[in-house]
Amino acid sequence: MRTELEAGQADASGRPATRRPRFSWADPGVRLGVLAAVVGVLVALYFFTDVPGSLAFALKVRGLTVAAMAVVAVAVGVSTVLFHTITQNRILTPSIMGFDALYLLIATALVFVFGATAFLRADPLVLWTGQLVVMVGFSMLLFTWLFGGRRRSIHLMLLVGIVLGTFFRSLTSWMQAMLDPLEYQVLTDTAFASLTRPDETLLALSAVLVAVACAAVVPLLGTLDVLTLGEPAAIGLGVRHRRVVMVLFALVSVMVAASTALVGPILFFGLIVANLAYTYAGSFRHAWTLPAAALIGMVCLLGGQLVLEQLLGFGGSLSMVIEFAGGLFFLFLVLRKGAR
Amino acid sequence: MTALAPATSTPARIRPRRTWAGVLIGVALPVLAVASLFIGVSEVSPAALLEGGPDGDAASLLLLSRVPRTVSAVLVGASLAIAGLIMQMLVRNRFVEPGTTGVTEFATLGMLVSLVLWPGMPVFGKMGVAAIFGLVGTWVFLRVIRQVPVRQLVLVPLVGIMLGGIVGAVTAFVAYRLDLLQSLSQWSLGSFATIMQGRYEYVWIAAVMVVVAWVAADRFSVIGLGEEFAVNLGLDYRRVVAIGMVVIAVITAAVLVTAGMIPFLGLVVPNIVSLIIGDNVRRSIPWVAGLGAVFVLACDILARTLRFPYEIPLGVVVGIVGAGLFLWLLLRRGSRAH
Numbered sequence A: 001m002r003t004e005l006e007a008g009q010a011d012a013s014g015r016p017a018t019r020r021p022r023f024s025w026a027d028p029g030v031r032l033g034v035l036a037a038v039v040g041v042l043v044a045l046y047f048f049t050d051v052p053g054s055l056a057f058a059l060k061v062r063g064l065t066v067a068a069m070a071v072v073a074v075a076v077g078v079s080t081v082l083f084h085t086i087t088q089n090r091i092l093t094p095s096i097m098g099f100d101a102l103y104l105l106i107a108t109a110l111v112f113v114f115g116a117t118a119f120l121r122a123d124p125l126v127l128w129t130g131q132l133v134v135m136v137g138f139s140m141l142l143f144t145w146l147f148g149g150r151r152r153s154i155h156l157m158l159l160v161g162i163v164l165g166t167f168f169r170s171l172t173s174w175m176q177a178m179l180d181p182l183e184y185q186v187l188t189d190t191a192f193a194s195l196t197r198p199d200e201t202l203l204a205l206s207a208v209l210v211a212v213a214c215a216a217v218v219p220l221l222g223t224l225d226v227l228t229l230g231e232p233a234a235i236g237l238g239v240r241h242r243r244v245v246m247v248l249f250a251l252v253s254v255m256v257a258a259s260t261a262l263v264g265p266i267l268f269f270g271l272i273v274a275n276l277a278y279t280y281a282g283s284f285r286h287a288w289t290l291p292a293a294a295l296i297g298m299v300c301l302l303g304g305q306l307v308l309e310q311l312l313g314f315g316g317s318l319s320m321v322i323e324f325a326g327g328l329f330f331l332f333l334v335l336r337k338g339a340r
Numbered sequence B: 001m002t003a004l005a006p007a008t009s010t011p012a013r014i015r016p017r018r019t020w021a022g023v024l025i026g027v028a029l030p031v032l033a034v035a036s037l038f039i040g041v042s043e044v045s046p047a048a049l050l051e052g053g054p055d056g057d058a059a060s061l062l063l064l065s066r067v068p069r070t071v072s073a074v075l076v077g078a079s080l081a082i083a084g085l086i087m088q089m090l091v092r093n094r095f096v097e098p099g100t101t102g103v104t105e106f107a108t109l110g111m112l113v114s115l116v117l118w119p120g121m122p123v124f125g126k127m128g129v130a131a132i133f134g135l136v137g138t139w140v141f142l143r144v145i146r147q148v149p150v151r152q153l154v155l156v157p158l159v160g161i162m163l164g165g166i167v168g169a170v171t172a173f174v175a176y177r178l179d180l181l182q183s184l185s186q187w188s189l190g191s192f193a194t195i196m197q198g199r200y201e202y203v204w205i206a207a208v209m210v211v212v213a214w215v216a217a218d219r220f221s222v223i224g225l226g227e228e229f230a231v232n233l234g235l236d237y238r239r240v241v242a243i244g245m246v247v248i249a250v251i252t253a254a255v256l257v258t259a260g261m262i263p264f265l266g267l268v269v270p271n272i273v274s275l276i277i278g279d280n281v282r283r284s285i286p287w288v289a290g291l292g293a294v295f296v297l298a299c300d301i302l303a304r305t306l307r308f309p310y311e312i313p314l315g316v317v318v319g320i321v322g323a324g325l326f327l328w329l330l331l332r333r334g335s336r337a338h
Helices: A002-011 A028-048 A055-087 A099-114 A116-121 A124-146 A154-177 A181-191 A200-227 A231-236 A241-263 A269-281 A286-312 A318-337 B011-038 B046-051 B057-091 B103-117 B123-145 B155-177 B181-188 B203-215 B217-223 B227-232 B237-259 B265-277 B281-305 B314-337
Strands: none
Touching: A028 A055, A028 A269, A028 A286, A055 A154, A055 A200, A055 A241, A055 A269, A055 A286, A099 A116, A099 A124, A099 A154, A099 A181, A099 A241, A116 A181, A124 A154, A124 A200, A124 A241, A154 B155, A154 B181, A154 B314, A181 B155, A181 B181, A200 A231, A200 A241, A200 A286, A231 A241, A269 A286, A269 A318, A286 A318, A318 B155, B011 B057, B011 B265, B011 B281, B057 B123, B057 B203, B057 B217, B057 B237, B057 B265, B057 B281, B103 B123, B103 B155, B103 B181, B103 B237, B123 B155, B123 B237, B155 B181, B203 B217, B203 B237, B203 B281, B217 B227, B217 B237, B217 B281, B227 B237, B265 B281, B265 B314, B281 B314
16 A cells, blocks of 8 residues: 555655564554554545546545645644644634734735625635735744743733734724625635645645645654653753744744634644644654654544545535534633643 | 733833824713713703703703613613623633623523522522523533633634533523513613613613722732743632633623623723733723713614614624624734734
8 A cells, every 4th residue: 555655654754664673552653653544545435436427527526625634634633743842732722813813904905905706716825825924923923022032921812812812803803894705605615724625836835835834843743742741841951942932933933723724714724633633652752652643633634524525525614623623622622621 | 921912011112002092082981981972862961950851851861861871871881791701811812702602692591590490580580590501611611611721822813712602502492492581682682772760770780890800909800821830829719710700691681681782892892902001901901981871872873873762782783893893803913923
């Protein structure tokens, strides 16, 4: 199975996961290998079940969806785990910083100013680039302002991000309330993520962005493990905390912005994925939890799509179902374990 | 008060500030209320009122639309600010209010549920359902917050906002499925534009809750000192918390039904009052109520005059002004504590 091999290699950051002398379920490598195999099976299932007409065509169309899922799974999984490490908290997701609010505000403002037809006819590449630049720019501004200066509190920065998010949201809902119902209809589709039928150019660009961001994380893996000990301990052990966190935060915002600009806002997906990864990986080390999060993301997206299409018979609304499940999972998580 | 933010306790510095603030609120409230009565698209001036007009148009407009609008602005402002104050006492954190703890989102979900399941239900019933959902939301939040380490002050609202975001996503999902998304965003956007006689009376229920809060004020002060302390003083902790929860949920629901969502109000007003007169709830309740009313009246007047003759929704104006004030409070505090 080529896909299995590829997934394993790409996501275990280059390490041959299953080639260890002894096989034991406690070994994170074995666990990751099994996960990669599951992803391979799901990809195969997704490709070859119920092919209507030409196989080559179906492979091409479905390949795009699978690729979009892979980009989103890696971006969301990796960024959420990194975010948890930075904030020392496992129930937050990077999207609370107001990314979704900003995304909707940009879309709404465009429809509001130029009208729905112009919005639909606009070059997707221009829209994507614009969304990306504004979102990354916003988070970096916030970050250098509140964390780069003398105050340097991550939680304070988050709270300010949220306040600004609320502000964006009230602007958005004001503009939406004044829109024509037909124009509004155009917007409702941007408010929910859609994984199927992505634009090929944007997909390729997003994939490159996310891959570069992931590659930048690899040399930091050891430092990340030290960061889990907490800020004072990490500084004591020689980590240049402020600089590392700055770099990590930049990577997180690039990944979140890339995935949001590609498929739309996904709020709570990362929460499920990251927390499952901590439990499943059997190791706290980021060399294992990061690829585990990406692979689990793939399993959730592919498995969810298969269940929706094959068993329940309605496709397309996967992101909503996942958001719903993510919400319930979050509630379960905080009520059971508390907010640590 | 250890966990609560700046409780300045130097009376010498506070007294002149207090007098000034008292004078300001005492003058601003009646002035703004009267101004609110006479601002609008249709001409309602004191002269027109005295004249009587051909059919007493001005007078009937005043009674049907302007008076309800002014009264509800005052009541909504006062009660939301009080709800924020009590929430802050219950959680012992200065950065919470019904909007940052998921209570408003739960209540909105309740409204939507009642709208879908029992479309013919009278507004009073819808408000009841919303209040029950708000109560559940408060309970969930209080349970969650018990697990947060005491020192991480800013984490509490973060968790609350996540909670609200999730419930909001569920609401949006349901509304999207049923094609109610735009109408949802319309009625949940705070505004007094549709307030008329016969449609605003539900805010009086919020006013009743303010009275309840007033009567129980001392107990809330004690709650703000922490559970152990409160129990040691012989207070029935659970009962006081339950009263607080009901007050918060009913106020949130009543305001939601009449005016929609109004962000930041419950956050900003009690914080400012606390800066001026400290954290004794019995003493600060009238101030919080008064300043809340002034704040909403002023924002409503702004909303009506900025783009005259059109109207900007109140929620947007409060969102912008409130976000600015809240950021100021946050950063002011942040520069000292972190």
